[in-house]
Amino acid sequence: MNAHDRTTDLISKLLHDHVPLSRTIHELRAALGDATATAPSREAHARIAAGVRAIRDDLIEHFAKEEEGLFPFLVSALPGMEREITALAAAHDGICGAAVRLAALADRDYAAFAKAFTQVRALFGRFEVAYAEHSKAEQAVLTRVAEGLSDEQRRLVAELARDL
Numbered sequence: 001m002n003a004h005d006r007t008t009d010l011i012s013k014l015l016h017d018h019v020p021l022s023r024t025i026h027e028l029r030a031a032l033g034d035a036t037a038t039a040p041s042r043e044a045h046a047r048i049a050a051g052v053r054a055i056r057d058d059l060i061e062h063f064a065k066e067e068e069g070l071f072p073f074l075v076s077a078l079p080g081m082e083r084e085i086t087a088l089a090a091a092h093d094g095i096c097g098a099a100v101r102l103a104a105l106a107d108r109d110y111a112a113f114a115k116a117f118t119q120v121r122a123l124f125g126r127f128e129v130a131y132a133e134h135s136k137a138e139q140a141v142l143t144r145v146a147e148g149l150s151d152e153q154r155r156l157v158a159e160l161a162r163d164l
């Protein structure tokens with residue numbers, strides 16, 4: 001495996017957890033799109049609430065793992081990248097804030113949820129954009145980071161990535 005392949009392999013491992021997250025977000029978008037803007041069905045509400053809770057919990061877990069294990073290691077390995085890596089962690093807060101707000105709205109009873117549905121869709125739209133931007137930024141930063149790591153550091157990062 002050459003250096004380019006090793007970098008690509010490591011990045012795909014690091015970003016692997018984004019695949020199920022993106023799938024759940026995609027399913028949620030479909031559920032929100034299926035429902036009419038004024039009156040989602042009770043079934044749609046239940047489906048949306050379950051999807052939002054899953055996204056909230058998965059994101060909180062994924063971001064915590066990045067900030068507890070991967071990011072500190074990368075900063076210590078490549079101090080010159082600290083600003084970019086810190087910015088990735090800072091973006092987690094806004095994304096989680098939107099996910100938590102969505103979950104709180106989805107946990108309302110059916111009537112209250114239906115009343116707030118326009119806001120739910122708008123909030124989901126902002127959440128989706130913020131998540132997509134973060135994913136893209138993370139991919140770009142991690143690609144640059146991986147290029148700067150030694151073989152031994154790559155091996156350690158691959159171990160951390162297994163836990164993400």
Ligand SMILES: [Fe+2]
Pocket residue numbers: 015018062066138
């Ligand atoms: Fe991530």
Ligand SMILES: [Fe+2]
Pocket residue numbers: 063066088092134138
């Ligand atoms: Fe992240």
